[in-house]
Amino acid sequence: MEIYINPSKDQWPAILARPETDFSRLRDSVKSILENVKKRGDRSLKEYTLTFDSVDLRELQLPQEEIFTAGDKLTEKLKDAIATARHNIEKFHSMQMPEDMVVDTMPGVKCWMKHEPIERVGLYIPGGTAPLLSTVLMLGIPARLAGCREIILCTPPGEDGSVNPAILYCASILGIEKIYMVGGAQAIAAMAYGTETIPKVDKIFGPGNQYVTHAKQLVSLENVAIDMPAGPSEVAVIADESADPSFIAADLLSQAEHGTDSQVILITIQQEIISNVKKELEIQLADLPRKDIAEGALRNSRLIYIKNQEDILELVNAYAPEHLIIQCRNYAEIGKRIRNAGSVFLGPYTPESAGDYASGTNHTLPTGGYARAYSGLGLDSFMKRISYQEISESGLTSLGATIKTMAEEEQLMAHSNAVEIRLRKLCENI
């Protein structure tokens, strides 16, 4: 843990610097996976699954039966929790349904926008020991609400060749029926290019390791859209003397347990909190199953005392954290002044884990300072906007000269002619 007491502003960039992810050592292997899947399709997917997941698959696609009976293997308690989370996520995301808008920008010049779902989307759910069921909800619910016609899901099989039933259950309640047992860069390639079994999609969503992230980057330069650039997860906590150090420590640890590369930052206006939080971290850390990971992340954590609130706001807006927890007496006021952050958690009883799972907001958020320019996932991430216009005869008569003048200034005579030829026709008809 690095502790900074009133660092000067010129120190901030160094203190808040994020580790740069260097993909160069992965590049060749990711590229060769992409090319191989593009050329050899299903065969290469099965080979990679044998190599990386030690599973010899006969079929890439999971049988429907297995998806629809997955719930039988879950406790009622877990199914109830999933139902509550689903309810809240649906409520928050359905509020985001965009409205088509229309305006006459001039008499006779009618312009509007129509929103359409992206037709084919691919959701990636990483494997590993823990089943990321919450991510199935966070991606699948807005995809369904947006009205995407085809929603497919790729996830690597476990060592026993099966997929965790909690993942399958979440998919099944959302009506996601096309699930493929393939992970890593090869899954991204399959969804980007399509194979004999796996359909090509228009946009790929979901988290993953560095191979997955880099594969998403590379295919996004070709022919498919991706949700957003992804990096290690982050939290910043702003606290004043009203904050409970045990709450702060718990929030920092819940970020730290994600991975040793997680970013964990506390910024406080009261210097004493730092030592109290440190004590609490030690106590709470002792019992964590993922203690080693959390300890690794905490080694890079920053505990910063800054003596005035204006500077704290400036620092946080410059850092643009993925998650921002505000545990201050005046949290509402500070919250209003946040300009750059993925998601903001206000007040003592709003832990980040609420947003990670069940309050309703999306947990797919911009990391690495991307919150300066990107939004978290929303319903609009699964839709696109088409602009329309219809110009009447009189509308073109009014607007024609403007178009012609500008087109001619840009030396694009054919653009001008497309108006001129119509105006001439209108004169003939008079």
Added chain:
Amino acid sequence: MEIYINPSKDQWPAILARPETDFSRLRDSVKSILENVKKRGDRSLKEYTLTFDSVDLRELQLPQEEIFTAGDKLTEKLKDAIATARHNIEKFHSMQMPEDMVVDTMPGVKCWMKHEPIERVGLYIPGGTAPLLSTVLMLGIPARLAGCREIILCTPPGEDGSVNPAILYCASILGIEKIYMVGGAQAIAAMAYGTETIPKVDKIFGPGNQYVTHAKQLVSLENVAIDMPAGPSEVAVIADESADPSFIAADLLSQAEHGTDSQVILITIQQEIISNVKKELEIQLADLPRKDIAEGALRNSRLIYIKNQEDILELVNAYAPEHLIIQCRNYAEIGKRIRNAGSVFLGPYTPESAGDYASGTNHTLPTGGYARAYSGLGLDSFMKRISYQEISESGLTSLGATIKTMAEEEQLMAHSNAVEIRLRKLCENI
């Protein structure tokens, strides 16, 4: 011109295939420009400007005086046209101002979204013989309406070391005061990394040649957002027997004059139109100043007869054209069924050039089939969304078990603890 009469569906992909852009031959030079600008800043920008634009700049930044007096060099006619276009573009884009939304997903669990402008945006305007003044309006107006704090503009100087006054005038009326005379990949690098003179921005917008496009791709993998992937411009026209062949030809030519790599497609339900349009193309082509370019593009154009309307819709939605012009009797009905397109132009008196310049819609649109997943530029391209939540004591009491159950299923105990430690505190307080 390739003519296809009722091609079978399995031929469609080949007929509608877009040429792949191969950036590999540019990669090394673009990369070296990016690295050089990152390391050497302004000095390298001046060197590149001398090499590529043959101008030896003393200052990269244009004097304010020159920006604010640029209007003196313009005709009143052009200024009037710019004013009309500005009015319409402002009207269409201000309608898009998003509303912050709030909902209690459960009692005591309040979630909302706040929209914030992206603070620092960079607009790129290409050089060349024709001044792309319309692009200054299409990028600058939504940036201004969104409330971006810092808007900078980069454009290469002409041979005489100056910038076209029409570009400067459009910038000046929008209050864009930081204009830098630098173009190409080096301008993109300057805005992505920042130099002594040019501030780093959060998002880069604007068209450009392949060097600019590839530079935008590469910096988007690092630390800056970009508007969208860019490729050669495209138009598809759907026509029936009610369409005027001279209008169709004019619309096809106004796309063809953009560049020899422009994509120009006519799909018609009436076979005769094809020969009539061909005749009209020859007539209108003869007088065009950019005849050679248009001829080049027309060589790759496709004129397709398809005998039923359902198939036409299927083909167009599969192709996802940047611009789609519908000159059919039932254009309104067809328009409603378009699912993939950048911008749609309905009816005989709605040429694409209206949207390129002055009707109000944005002319920055997804090409290359990206309309399947991307929207054209809008006000939201200059803003981002931040999600918020505030949970009351009773809210966490209701939701706590759900969060804990899901977190524990994902084996993230610290996430569960962040709830547990708060619930315990609430019990103590009772």
